Amino acid sequence: MAGATPLTDATPLTVDPLVCGRTVTSSDRTRLPDVRGGDLADVGTAPRLMALAALRELRTHADGRPVDQDVFDKAAELFEHAALEGESPEEYAARVSYATGLTSAAVAQSVRDLVDELRELTETTAAELPGTRFGPAAGTQRGPHAGSGFTTRWVARGRVFAAVMASNHPTPSVTWAQALFHGYSVAVKPGSRDPFTPLRLARALLAAGLPAHKLAVLPAAHQTGEFLLKEADRGIVYGGDSAVRRWQGDESVAVRGPGRTKALLDAEPDDAVVGHLALSASFDGGTRCTNLSAVLTTRPVREVADALARRLAALPSVPATTAGATLLVADRERAERIRGQVAELRAAAGVTDHSTAFDPDAAGTVVELADGSRLLRPLVLSVDRADHPAVGTELPFPFVVVAPWTPADGVAPLRGSLVLNLLTDDEELVDAAVREPSVRKVTRGTVLPWTAVPGIPHDDNYTQFLLEPKGVVAAA
Numbered sequence: 373m374a375g376a377t378p379l380t381d382a383t384p385l386t387v388d389p390l391v392c393g394r395t396v397t398s399s400d401r402t403r404l405p406d407v408r409g410g411d412l413a414d415v416g417t418a419p420r421l422m423a424l425a426a427l428r429e430l431r432t433h434a435d436g437r438p439v440d441q442d443v444f445d446k447a448a449e450l451f452e453h454a455a456l457e458g459e460s461p462e463e464y465a466a467r468v469s470y471a472t473g474l475t476s477a478a479v480a481q482s483v484r485d486l487v488d489e490l491r492e493l494t495e496t497t498a499a500e501l502p503g504t505r506f507g508p509a510a511g512t513q514r515g516p517h518a519g520s521g522f523t524t525r526w527v528a529r530g531r532v533f534a535a536v537m538a539s540n541h542p543t544p545s546v547t548w549a550q551a552l553f554h555g556y557s558v559a560v561k562p563g564s565r566d567p568f569t570p571l572r573l574a575r576a577l578l579a580a581g582l583p584a585h586k587l588a589v590l591p592a593a594h595q596t597g598e599f600l601l602k603e604a605d606r607g608i609v610y611g612g613d614s615a616v617r618r619w620q621g622d623e624s625v626a627v628r629g630p631g632r633t634k635a636l637l638d639a640e641p642d643d644a645v646v647g648h649l650a651l652s653a654s655f656d657g658g659t660r661c662t663n664l665s666a667v668l669t670t671r672p673v674r675e676v677a678d679a680l681a682r683r684l685a686a687l688p689s690v691p692a693t694t695a696g697a698t699l700l701v702a703d704r705e706r707a708e709r710i711r712g713q714v715a716e717l718r719a720a721a722g723v724t725d726h727s728t729a730f731d732p733d734a735a736g737t738v739v740e741l742a743d744g745s746r747l748l749r750p751l752v753l754s755v756d757r758a759d760h761p762a763v764g765t766e767l768p769f770p771f772v773v774v775a776p777w778t779p780a781d782g783v784a785p786l787r788g789s790l791v792l793n794l795l796t797d798d799e800e801l802v803d804a805a806v807r808e809p810s811v812r813k814v815t816r817g818t819v820l821p822w823t824a825v826p827g828i829p830h831d832d833n834y835t836q837f838l839l840e841p842k843g844v845v846a847a848a
Contacts, residue, residue: 609627673776757775
């Protein structure tokens with residue numbers, strides 16, 4: 373861990389920026405709260421001048437040369453199993469849990485997902501790019517151009533890439549690793565609650581053979597993240613609606629905003645279906661951008677909402693590091709902020725609370741646990757119409773709004789979905805949903821929203837965002 377001192381109950385961990393293989397101590401400091409109370413880490417943040425110097429160093433040495441898959445294979449192994457800068461995998465996992473509120477199971481799953489995606493970078497690239505050799509088909513002639521010699525090279529669209537990360541989940545760090553794979557030099561601004569994942573991944577990559585001059589990890593304020601995105605050739609930003617509004621339409625920045633994953637339920641809500649919807653909402657504590665947040669249904673709304681609330685109410689209220697823990701925990705300040713958001717939603721016209729009848733703790737939203745952390749209880753609300761403003765609301769815990777839907781409503785209430793889960797036999801509706809530009813991915817039946825294989829787009833073709841084709845013609 374860059375600039376790390378041992379973590380004890382009395383001494384917060386010290387974290388500083390990592391620039392081209394060097395730990396750079398910053399005089400600008402911020403405290404990272406522990407969900408159990410107190411401070412988990414003392415974080416040195418990069419001021420704008422440090423960020424500018426890091427970008428200049430990255431750009432000076434940037435050559436656009438891709439990095440071998442072997443480096444990422446080795447980094448994956450190290451990230452998952454090795455002690456890096458004195459930090460064991462177990463210490464890393466605990467720090468992420470205590471900083472973000474993710475359960476130990478969620479962190480373990482994110483590590484598996486991240487290392488799998490690092491090992492699949494070559495396969496993902498091949499799946500997302502068309503063929504690169506051109507010429508006549510066998511047995512045909514096209515005048516003087518017949519024969520070999522026509523190829524397309526996919527090359528980085530720039531030299532420097534900036535990644536402004538969130539703290540909801542470790543796995544998205546693969547996006548900036550993918551930029552390294554394709555030849556970019558990369559500046560990473562970690563999420564405010566999780567500097568640990570980018571720093572650990574950076575250390576694993578450097579130990580695996582990544583040239584040090586290709587990478588900087590810069591914990592920083594929001595304004596410094598904006599600066600990095602403006603100065604880089606390409607970038608990615610994770611955030612809420614404000615980040616989407618700020619960067620959407622900028623072709624040099626990939627925007628990953630609120631997921632707004634929805635389900636269209638046009639089938640009987642039997643036990644298997646309700647279980648599927650509950651897992652879609654609650655997996656990893658409801659923190660993924662692909663967690664379900666809205667169900668639109670042709671079935672009786674109260675029946676569906678009650679069944680879902682009853683299932684989610686069974687999830688236990690235990691600390692994040694406890695075996696069997698599912699739900700997110702938070703520090704006091706964050707928990708109270710979320711409690712306030714929930715209170716506003718409950719008070720809105722046309723909203724009915726279904727969780728409190730099955731889970732009295734849901735009435736207060738927040739449960740204080742014995743270790744000092746605050747647990748967020750699942751919440752299911754229903755509304756009286758498909759276009760109610762609550763439909764599409766995203767909160768960082770299992771939170772679902774159930775709304776009525778009829779064929780007359782069409783695809784309008786389904787728009788703006790990162791993933792749309794269709795539980796219906798209506799083929800015309802399926803076709804309309806696939807053709808709807810604001811629906812980024814469609815799943816059918818009891819398929820979990822994050823199900824994918826290399827080459828299946830998460831939100832557009834990310835490889836083609838990073839790369840551009842260049843023609844190469846050689847003498848036959």
